[in-house]
Amino acid sequence: MDAGILSYIIxxxxxxxxxxxISKADASTTRNFAFLTGIVILVLSFKVFLDFEPVSYMQFxxxxxxxxxxxxxxxxxxxxxxxxxxxxxxxxxPSGYLLLWEGRTKGYWISxxxxxxxxxxxxxxxxxxxxxxxxxxxxxxxxxIIGMFGHEEKVYSTLKFxxxxxxxxxxxxLAILYIGIAFHNEFGLWxxxxxxxxxxxxxxxxxxxxxxxxxxxxxxxxxPLFPLHGWLLETYKNAPTGGVFLLSSFMAKLGVYGIxxxxxxxxxNLFKEYSSFFVWLxxxxxIYFGIAALMQDNIKKMFxxxxxxxxxxxxxxxxxxxxxxxxxxxxxxxAHAMATGGLFLLVGKIHFYLRTFNISKLGGIAKIxxxxxxxxxxxxxxxxxxxxxxxxxxxxxxxxxxxxxSITMGMVSALTVVVAAxxxxxxxxxxxxxxxxxxxxxxxxxxxxxxxxxxxxxxxxIVMGIxxxxxxLKIEPTIYYYLHDILKIGI
Numbered sequence: 001m002d003a004g005i006l007s008y009i010i011x012x013x014x015x016x017x018x019x020x021x022i023s024k025a026d027a028s029t030t031r032n033f034a035f036l037t038g039i040v041i042l043v044l045s046f047k048v049f050l051d052f053e054p055v056s057y058m059q060f061x062x063x064x065x066x067x068x069x070x071x072x073x074x075x076x077x078x079x080x081x082x083x084x085x086x087x088x089x090x091x092x093x094p095s096g097y098l099l100l101w102e103g104r105t106k107g108y109w110i111s112x113x114x115x116x117x118x119x120x121x122x123x124x125x126x127x128x129x130x131x132x133x134x135x136x137x138x139x140x141x142x143x144x145i146i147g148m149f150g151h152e153e154k155v156y157s158t159l160k161f162x163x164x165x166x167x168x169x170x171x172x173x174l175a176i177l178y179i180g181i182a183f184h185n186e187f188g189l190w191x192x193x194x195x196x197x198x199x200x201x202x203x204x205x206x207x208x209x210x211x212x213x214x215x216x217x218x219x220x221x222x223x224p225l226f227p228l229h230g231w232l233l234e235t236y237k238n239a240p241t242g243g244v245f246l247l248s249s250f251m252a253k254l255g256v257y258g259i260x261x262x263x264x265x266x267x268x269n270l271f272k273e274y275s276s277f278f279v280w281l282x283x284x285x286x287i288y289f290g291i292a293a294l295m296q297d298n299i300k301k302m303f304x305x306x307x308x309x310x311x312x313x314x315x316x317x318x319x320x321x322x323x324x325x326x327x328x329x330x331x332x333x334x335a336h337a338m339a340t341g342g343l344f345l346l347v348g349k350i351h352f353y354l355r356t357f358n359i360s361k362l363g364g365i366a367k368i369x370x371x372x373x374x375x376x377x378x379x380x381x382x383x384x385x386x387x388x389x390x391x392x393x394x395x396x397x398x399x400x401x402x403x404x405x406s407i408t409m410g411m412v413s414a415l416t417v418v419v420a421a422x423x424x425x426x427x428x429x430x431x432x433x434x435x436x437x438x439x440x441x442x443x444x445x446x447x448x449x450x451x452x453x454x455x456x457x458x459x460x461x462i463v464m465g466i467x468x469x470x471x472x473l474k475i476e477p478t479i480y481y482y483l484h485d486i487l488k489i490g491i
Contacts, residue, residue, distance in 0.1 A: 002051075006060050006076050006124050009044050009086075013037050014117035017110045027106045031097070034109040038094035041116070045090035052083055054474050056481030058126065066130070071180070071190030076124035080478030081260050084330050084471070085123055085253055089116070091456050092249055092341050098453025099345040100242050103352075108149055111141035112242060119250050123257065128176045128192045131262070132169070138251060139165055142243060149240040157231075157238040164231040168221035175214035178207075179266070198265050212270040215263050222255030223311050226285045236304035237357075241348030244300065248307045249341035253333050256314055260482070268487050271319075278319040279405070283412050285312025290419030294426065298357045299347055302427060303340065306383070309419070310336045316413065317398040321489055325401020326479050327472060332394035334464065334471070339382040339391060342457045346376050349450070350431075353443045362431040369445035373432055375454045380428055382461045384421040390464035 016037045020030045052059060058077035066072045078086065093116055114137070121134030139162065147158035179200065180192050186202045203211070220228045236244050264271050286309050293305035310332065317329030349372065350365070351357055366373040382391035395417055403410030446454070464471060483489045 002060070004062060005044055005048060006078060007062060009041055009048075010076070010117055010120045010124060012040060012044075012117075013113040013120075017113035017117070020106070020113075021110055025106065027104060027109070030106045030109045031101065031104060034113055035094060035097045037113060038097055038116075041120075042090045042094055045086050048078065049083065049087055049474075052078070052474060054080075054477050056080075056477040056485075061126075066127075069190070070192075071184075072129045072192055073127050074130060075127040075193055076121075076130075077126050078124060080475030081257060081330065082123050084334060084475060085250075085257055086120070087471075088253065088334050088337050089119060089123075089250060091460060092245075092338060095453040095457055096242065096245050096249075096341065096345060098449050099348065100245075101449060104242070105149070108145065108242065111145050112246075114141040115145075115246055119254060122254055126194050128180070128194060128197065128262070130192075132173055132176060135172075135254075135258075136169060138254075139169075142246065142251070145243045145246075146235065146239045149243070151238050151240070153234065154238045157234045161231045161235045164221050164224075164228070168218040168228070171214040172218035175211045178211060179203075182207075194262065194265065208267055208270060212263065212267040212274075215266070216259070219255040219258040219263070222258070223252050223315070224255075224308060225281060225312065225315060226288060226308075229289075229308055232304055232308060233301060236307075237298065237300055241344060241351075244304075244344045245341055245348075248303070248344055249337040252307065252311055253337055256311070256318065256329075256333060259315075260318060264482060265486050272321065272487060272489075275319040275321050279316045279402075279409060282312040282314070282316030282319065283409070285309065286316070287419060288312075290423060294419075294423040297359050299350070299359050299362075299427065299431060300344075300357045302359070302423065303343060303347065306423065307336070307340050310340075310383070313395070313398060313413075316409075317401060320398070320401045320405045320409070321483065321487065322401045322404050323476070323479055323483060324397050324404060326483065327476065328394050328397025328399075328401055330475060330479075331390060331397060331464070331468065331471070335382055335390035335394045335461070338457050338461055339379040342375065342379040342454060343383070345454070346372065346379070349446070350443070359427055359431045363434050365432045365443055367435075368441070368443045371446045371451060372443075375446070375451075375458060376432060377428070378458045378461060380424050382465075384424050385417060388462065388465045390461050390468070393465055393468045 016033060020033060048060065058079050061077040064074040066074045118134050118137035121137065122131055125131035125134055143158055143162050146161065147154055179197050180190065182200050182203055183197055184190050186200055224232050289305040289309035289312065293302045293309060296302035296305065314329045314332050317325040382389040385391040385395040399410060399413045402413040
């Protein structure tokens with residue numbers, strides 16, 4: 001295995017962004033190079049997927065001292081959890097570029113490249129300071145995309161999102177420093193490597209309690225989980241299509257990933273102690289946001305609440321503490337990200353042609369744009385968990401895992417899935433299928449490069465639904481390791 005391949009994946013988009021930034025390339029040239037970079041990342045990620053061995057330990061490890069006096073290092077690697085999100089990013093980013101092909105500026109494409117590097121760096125980081133560096137690297141380009149290219153009250157939405165995100169991240173940063181100092185006090189040397197910080201024994205229960213919640217607040221804001229979702233509605237409503245695509249498909253999922261990667265090994269006892277609380281919080285969010293989605297006429301607002309609803313289901317699966325539910329949660333990360341990413345990109349096309357997000361002003365699209373309708377239906381079926389899609393596999397495993405933990409939780413999990421089906425089919429009927437009393441004749445069907453962009457997403461949705469073992473066999477050893485060796489739970 002080529003240990004340097006992860007660094008190429010991280011820094012290729014960033015390097016391209018800086019080259020384009022200082023060059024005189026126009027917007028279309030910048031877009032072309034950004035798309036080419038996305039293809040390169042896709043090829044490299046596919047190589048990682050093929051070479052990845054179904055074992056529990058980290059692979060493709062790369063270690064270089066960074067700030068040696070304080071034990072800060074460039075330490076990266078990948079396991080089954082991070083492999084899932086790597087494939088997600090690698091497939092979705094080039095697809096997103098093709099759907100955002102026209103009408104974007106040079107700064108837009110450069111920001112997208114920087115965000116991609118930040119996400120990939122955070123995904124591979126095994127040093128907490130390095131993770132925090134990449135975690136914050138994502139924020140500034142998103143700030144620029146929403147603030148410069150958003151709609152209506154874009155400045156207000158940008159500030160609200162940034163304040164929430166930075167405030168949550170500040171708690172995590174202080175917790176990282178505190179743990180690093182604790183390691184130094186116990187062992188006499190500095191280190192911020194995750195594997196070292198799990199060895200600390202001098203922290204009192206009250207210290208662990210506050211540190212646990214400092215990390216959880218940061219990740220709950222990013223997901224977002226109730227009640228730290230105050231930034232969600234306005235940001236999704238006013239962000240441009242690319243911004244919403246990034247927030248829903250990637251950044252929210254990295255919040256879930258952070259819980260698994262850092263909170264679980266650093267605070268295994270507290271993770272188990274609060275597991276029931278977070279299962280019920282996730283299920284409550286699934287119902288609460290689902291009902292809120294059902295009440296929306298603005299399709300972007302509806303999808304914002306829909307996204308939060310499914311993320312609650314993912315969190316419930318993670319904290320159910322058994323193999324089925326956790327595997328289903330990781331599967332749902334991919335399923336939900338691909339489906340919602342595709343839907344948000346298609347909603348962007350609706351607004352581009354019809355200049356509205358209101359469901360009541362839509363309709364008749366199926367007759368005008370059959371290809372659009374086909375892809376819209378595939379993504380929607382994945383969201384509601386129709387058999388033959390990856391959404392069905394994911395939701396089925398979470399429900400089975402919930403029953404394994406508790407009959408009551410299992411019944412609630414099974415019943416709450418109906419909520420998503422209700423508002424999704426209601427929206428699909430009104431916005432796409434039924435004849436419209438409004439003039440939607442300006443709507444156009446997908447062109448060839450938009451079809452090319454959406455095709456990989458649709459293929460992965462169906463392949464994962466029909467042959468889930470292609471992915472589950474890669475990540476099952478990692479799940480076993482976390483549950484059995486870290487949380488000490490028998491499977």
